[in-house]
Amino acid sequence: MADDRGTAGVALGSAPRVARMLRAIARRLTSGFLTLLLLTVLVFSLVKLAPGTPLAEAADEGLARLPPTTQAELERLYHLDQPLHWQYGLWLTSMLRGDLGTSFHDRRPVTAKIRERLGTTLGLNAAALAISILLAVPLGAFAAWRPGSWPDRSIGLVTYFVHALPVFCGALLLQIAFSVHLGWLPLAGIATDGTASGGTLATALDRIRHMVLPVVCLSYGSLAYLSRFVRATLLENASAESTLAARARGLGPVVAFVRHGFRLAAIPMLTLAGLLLPALVGGSVIVESIFAVPGLGRMFLDAALQRDLPVLLGLTLLAGVSTLVGIVASDVAYSLVDPRLRRG
Amino acid sequence: MKRSARSVATSVVLISVACAGPGDRSASDASAPSVVRASLAQDPASLSLLGKSDLTTEIVAYQITDALVRYDPSLRLVPRVAESWSWSDDRTELRFRLREGVRWHDGAPVTADDVVFTVERARDPAVENRTFAGLFRDLATIDAPDPRTVRARFHSASHGALEAFLVPLVPRHLAGKDADLLTGAYSRHPIGCGPFRFVAHRPGQDLELAANDDYWDGRPAIDRLVFKILPDAATSYQALLSGELDLLTVPAALWEEARSSAEAGRFSALSFSTLSVWPVVWNQGSGSPYFRDQRVRQALVHALDREEFARTIGRGLARPGITTFHPDTVWADPDLSPRPYDRALAARLLDEAGWSDSNGDGVRDRNGIPFRFTLLLPTSSRLLTRQIAEWEQQSWASLGVVAEIRQLEWQAFRELRNSGRFDAASYNLLFTPEPDQFWDLFHSSATAAYNVYGLADPEVDRWLAAGREAVSDDDRRSAYRKLQRRLYELEAVSCTFYFSTPVLHDRRLEGLTPSPIDLWRTTAGPQVWRWAAPRG
Numbered sequence: 001m002a003d004d005r006g007t008a009g010v011a012l013g014s015a016p017r018v019a020r021m022l023r024a025i026a027r028r029l030t031s032g033f034l035t036l037l038l039l040t041v042l043v044f045s046l047v048k049l050a051p052g053t054p055l056a057e058a059a060d061e062g063l064a065r066l067p068p069t070t071q072a073e074l075e076r077l078y079h080l081d082q083p084l085h086w087q088y089g090l091w092l093t094s095m096l097r098g099d100l101g102t103s104f105h106d107r108r109p110v111t112a113k114i115r116e117r118l119g120t121t122l123g124l125n126a127a128a129l130a131i132s133i134l135l136a137v138p139l140g141a142f143a144a145w146r147p148g149s150w151p152d153r154s155i156g157l158v159t160y161f162v163h164a165l166p167v168f169c170g171a172l173l174l175q176i177a178f179s180v181h182l183g184w185l186p187l188a189g190i191a192t193d194g195t196a197s198g199g200t201l202a203t204a205l206d207r208i209r210h211m212v213l214p215v216v217c218l219s220y221g222s223l224a225y226l227s228r229f230v231r232a233t234l235l236e237n238a239s240a241e242s243t244l245a246a247r248a249r250g251l252g253p254v255v256a257f258v259r260h261g262f263r264l265a266a267i268p269m270l271t272l273a274g275l276l277l278p279a280l281v282g283g284s285v286i287v288e289s290i291f292a293v294p295g296l297g298r299m300f301l302d303a304a305l306q307r308d309l310p311v312l313l314g315l316t317l318l319a320g321v322s323t324l325v326g327i328v329a330s331d332v333a334y335s336l337v338d339p340r341l342r343r344g
Numbered sequence: 345m346k347r348s349a350r351s352v353a354t355s356v357v358l359i360s361v362a363c364a365g366p367g368d369r370s371a372s373d374a375s376a377p378s379v380v381r382a383s384l385a386q387d388p389a390s391l392s393l394l395g396k397s398d399l400t401t402e403i404v405a406y407q408i409t410d411a412l413v414r415y416d417p418s419l420r421l422v423p424r425v426a427e428s429w430s431w432s433d434d435r436t437e438l439r440f441r442l443r444e445g446v447r448w449h450d451g452a453p454v455t456a457d458d459v460v461f462t463v464e465r466a467r468d469p470a471v472e473n474r475t476f477a478g479l480f481r482d483l484a485t486i487d488a489p490d491p492r493t494v495r496a497r498f499h500s501a502s503h504g505a506l507e508a509f510l511v512p513l514v515p516r517h518l519a520g521k522d523a524d525l526l527t528g529a530y531s532r533h534p535i536g537c538g539p540f541r542f543v544a545h546r547p548g549q550d551l552e553l554a555a556n557d558d559y560w561d562g563r564p565a566i567d568r569l570v571f572k573i574l575p576d577a578a579t580s581y582q583a584l585l586s587g588e589l590d591l592l593t594v595p596a597a598l599w600e601e602a603r604s605s606a607e608a609g610r611f612s613a614l615s616f617s618t619l620s621v622w623p624v625v626w627n628q629g630s631g632s633p634y635f636r637d638q639r640v641r642q643a644l645v646h647a648l649d650r651e652e653f654a655r656t657i658g659r660g661l662a663r664p665g666i667t668t669f670h671p672d673t674v675w676a677d678p679d680l681s682p683r684p685y686d687r688a689l690a691a692r693l694l695d696e697a698g699w700s701d702s703n704g705d706g707v708r709d710r711n712g713i714p715f716r717f718t719l720l721l722p723t724s725s726r727l728l729t730r731q732i733a734e735w736e737q738q739s740w741a742s743l744g745v746v747a748e749i750r751q752l753e754w755q756a757f758r759e760l761r762n763s764g765r766f767d768a769a770s771y772n773l774l775f776t777p778e779p780d781q782f783w784d785l786f787h788s789s790a791t792a793a794y795n796v797y798g799l800a801d802p803e804v805d806r807w808l809a810a811g812r813e814a815v816s817d818d819d820r821r822s823a824y825r826k827l828q829r830r831l832y833e834l835e836a837v838s839c840t841f842y843f844s845t846p847v848l849h850d851r852r853l854e855g856l857t858p859s860p861i862d863l864w865r866t867t868a869g870p871q872v873w874r875w876a877a878p879r880g
Binding site for chain 1: 389
């Protein structure tokens with residue numbers, strides 16, 4: 001019944017609804033753009049307020065130091081001698097032209113540095129997210145099917161256990177077991193040294209072997225969270241009127257549970273998916289450091305320690321844009337799955 | 345056709361690599377290229393060999409290129425690309441004669457003009473070379489009267505100047521084409537005249553070098569040198585155990601475990617003293633009321649049972665320190681010995697300085713100020729930093745002196761230290777063998793450098809100046825010994841410990857010669873390492 005009403009709605013008032021949706025997206029993008037600007041101002045201010053300078057010697061440099069004239073020359077080169085609002089304005093105007101500036105650390109373009117590592121981080125996080133979802137949905141559904149039963153309690157126990165296992169600890173245990181003792185998987189890095197970056201199957205397999213342990217580490221924590229989320233949402237909807245009505249219409253319990261339960265659970269899960277999107281490009285500092293994965297998470301940490309403002313601003317912008325895209329994508333998806341939202 | 349054959353061959357090799365577990369490495373074919381795999385915690389900031397100057401960058405630079413002079417493992421400056429040098433009588437002019445037959449990796453000869461270019465670039469602020477921009481500060485002019493002669497003139501007599509010619513050489517005909525040495529084409533594929541050629545750098549992954557067949561001092565015995573970028577110390581250690589690394593500086597906390605582990609039989613252990621001290625810098629300026637009296641500083645060192653710490657928590661990697669003049673250098677005064685552990689003397693010195701427990705609360709005080717100070721530390725992965733601070737805290741507490749430990753991220757620590765807003769600070773200090781560097785740490789005028797703790801002692805200033813101006817080595821030694829005695833008496837900077845660096849390496853890897861500098865940057869670096877045959 002609900003489907004019929006929804007379909008009729010599309011047929012009768014499609015053009016005004018699309019216009020409404022576009023207006024809503026435009027509003028969201030406008031407010032999102034302003035939020036992004038505020039975010040960059042905030043990051044800029046925080047880095048400037050933090051003690052330290054990008055020209056500081058490293059902790060292992062002993063008594064070496066830049067002569068004062070050199071120091072002054074470098075401050076001029078990086079515009080660090082200018083007022084703060086001027087420095088921010090310079091970054092902003094460059095950014096609007098598509099130039100995120102150059103890193104203070106190695107003077108390379110920030111866009112090139114991000115591009116170099118984005119693929120690795122995206123691949124790693126997408127694989128971890130896909131595995132989490134693919135395992136979490138059936139696990140959550142299975143647990144919700146008979147709440148309180150021994151499978152439910154067992155799944156709960158195991159998922160809580162892995163959730164409580166700190167990732168640095170889990171990573172070390174996995175490395176010791178699968179790399180040091182069994183020798184099945186590489187310990188760290190993303191490729192065996194000496195392998196050319198060609199398109200051969202062996203290179204791809206080598207990459208996959210390197211990704212196994214980091215992906216397991218990245219996914220096991222969210223697996224617990226996601227499976228409990230699916231379970232709770234399904235349980236909540238199992239007693240919903242539409243599910244009960246479906247049972248009353250003679251649908252079997254499994255069909256009613258799957259068809260109506262999952263449909264009702266779609267909206268909260270889409271919200272979650274929208275929020276997970278930024279995590280795809282956010283990177284993981286801990287996992288990337290332990291497994292020596294050259295991703296954006298490690299880059300962010302290094303940039304923060306080096307007070308490398310252009311890199312920090314570039315990565316913040318990337319995270320902000322992906323959050324915005326995630327939110328807008330969630331909004332659009334809501335209106336597609338929920339007829340009430342479709343009608344505004 | 346050739347390309348596809350290579351591709352098939354590559355695939356076969358890669359599949360073998362993909363299928364082989366780490367345990368298979370020991371069964372490597374003796375005829376296979378000999379590779380040494382080591383680790384770096386981060387990528388070099390620049391591959392231009394001159395740009396930036398952190399430790400990682402220098403380690404890599406000295407494999408790819410060479411210098412006019414280098415330190416040998418016993419800390420003597422020995423000729424390398426220069427076959428000889430001579431000073432003018434007044435020590436203001438230094439002439440180098442270049443070795444014949446030294447070539448860049450592209451086959452071009454290394455000339456005096458390349459040296460002049462290198463020095464000019466090293467002094468260029470845009471190159472951001474902290475080490476050599478400072479060392480060349482007294483250089484007035486440098487020129488090349490002929491292709492094998494370099495002539496450098498200095499503003500004043502300068503001993504430290506020879507150390508400046510450790511600068512890694514770069515070729516004018518290649519590096520000179522780039523407007524920005526740090527980012528130009530040369531920095532993406534550096535060409536040097538050192539024992540290894542640059543092959544590839546995969547940022548965040550590894551850096552690969554290959555033996556230079558044409559190296560003037562003989563081709564290295566190993567074919568390839570691979571630095572893996574491993575930021576996590578625990579991962580590096582596991583990589584060593586799994587056979588993915590051939591040598592590693594082991595974290596101190598794992599040193600005992602490493603030597604007693606099941607895998608220990610595969611490794612040889614080295615621990616060697618390095619030019620590194622872990623001092624307590626006492627703020628004697630206006631920023632703190634506790635440490636202006638030298639008796640207080642002496643008392644706090646007498647309160648530390650450093651021999652006991654070195655034996656137990658120190659795991660044999662630390663030994664009691666005397667002054668910043670490291671005992672492994674020729675300048676150290678052999679007649680000085682570490683201040684002994686003597687709690688009674690420590691208590692008496694504090695009493696004499698006016699710090700006593702007047703209100704019976706267990707904490708000493710003077711003029712109503714309790715002896716409760718902050719010991720500032722940077723977060724560090726280096727040796728035992730936190731353990732030393734906590735042990736010092738306990739030792740001083742039993743004497744009625746309260747130290748509160750405050751550990752900050754390096755940049756935040758550095759900012760507080762440089763502003764003089766601290767009571768006492770501990771951090772790792774790395775030195776070179778050249779004693780003139782201590783000017784920046786001890787001279788009263790060096791407040792913009794590293795004398796941020798308010799030391800202003802005319803006698804210290806006098807001996808520093810005497811060491812800098814002396815012409816003969818004997819006169820320098822005499823001046824620096826007097827300086828050490830004064831520093832010891834003042835206890836201005838307390839060198840609690842000298843450290844050793846613990847290294848594990850595959851026992852089949854031979855020729856590793858420890859040096860107080862490190863394994864990498866002396867004349868006994870990887871160019872003289874070799875795999876013992878057969879591997880297995």
